[in-house]
Amino acid sequence: MKIRVATYNIHKGVSTIRATPRVLALKKAIGLFDAEVVFLQEVQGKHDKYTSKFGDETRGQRHWPQAAQHDYFAGESHHAAYGMNAIYDHGHHGNALLSAFPIGNMHNHDVSDHAYEQRGILHCMLDTPSGSVHCFVVHLGLFEAGRTRQTEALINCVLASAPAGEPVIIAGDFNDWRNTLSATLRDKLGVTEVFDELGSGSMLGGMVRGLMGTKRKVTPARTFPAALPCFRLDRIYVRGFKVDTAEVLHGPLWAKLSDHAPIVATLKLA
Known part of the structure; x- marks a missing residue:
């Protein structure tokens, strides 16, 4: 079974x-x-x-949907799950998962490191034709010490809820610009980042280095800022899958929609 997946920080729309x-x-x-x-x-x-300011029709079109964003994005083609993290007087935001497969169950884990930066890990179990797939939507903090603690919480969450041998996809904004967390996740969870096999954000680059027989440094792709990506913040880690393709989407369209560029990968169940 093949699954096409994507991760995207949408900057609240x-x-x-x-x-x-x-x-x-x-x-x-x-x-x-x-x-x-x-x-x-x-x-x-x-x-x-935003609902009050942009929700009324202007020239026959609403610029802000009345529905929650995750439900609006899901439409009729996907199921949606939402984990509320940051709460404020006029609303709230968090992580979400859109799935063409039924979502068997979900749980949002609060991993906030302090009151001023509310973060969570949304765990969803998908009912696919080939069995259950565990999905973890991640958005880690801005400070390295906090990210380290949140990564430990992520590891404990995966170990407790996804038994060895069951397929896992962990994706999101890790804010790990120095790439200090990947080795720990590989060691503790047996996961692979989608660009590990394909090269540092470039399939062609990985092929060339492979043909030349040169040793390459395994690094995630550059996704931030979207207009001119310099930092490697967004990741897709997998267990139980073979990575067929992986790419970062660049160009004028993506540069104006969010400050992060999305990653899209095609996975094949091992």
Whole structure:
């Protein structure tokens, strides 16, 4: 069985400049992934101010949907799960999973390191034709010490809920710009990052280095900022899958939708 997956930090559905609503364009862009499973971060479950400001029809079109973003993005083709993390007076946001497969159960794990930076890990079990697949949507903190503790919480969560041998996909915004967490995740969980086999964000680069017989450094792809990616923040780790393809989506479309570029990968169940 093949599964196409994507991970994307959508910046709450607003542009980084002037807070222009991008929710309608994001729905179309997410459709371009052609993915059965989409891992989303910074998803607005509720935002009364934006609903009030942009929700009324302008020229026959609403610029902010009345539904929660995860339900709006899911539409009729996907199931949706949402883990509320950050709560404020006018709403809340968190992680979400869109799945073409039924979501058997879900649980949101609070891994906030302090009151000013609320974070969570959303665990969903998918009922696929080939059996259960565990999906973990991740958005780690901005500070390295906190990310280390949150990674330990992630490891404990996976070990407790996904028995050895069951397929696992862990994806999201790790904020791990120095790539200090990958080795721990590989050692403790037996996972592989999707670019491990394909090269550092480039399938062609990995093929060339393989043909030349040169040793390459295993690093994730550059995804931030979307307009000119320099930092390796977003990841897809897998267990029980073979990675067929993986790519970061670049270009003018993605640069204006969010500050992160999305990653899309095609996986084959091992």
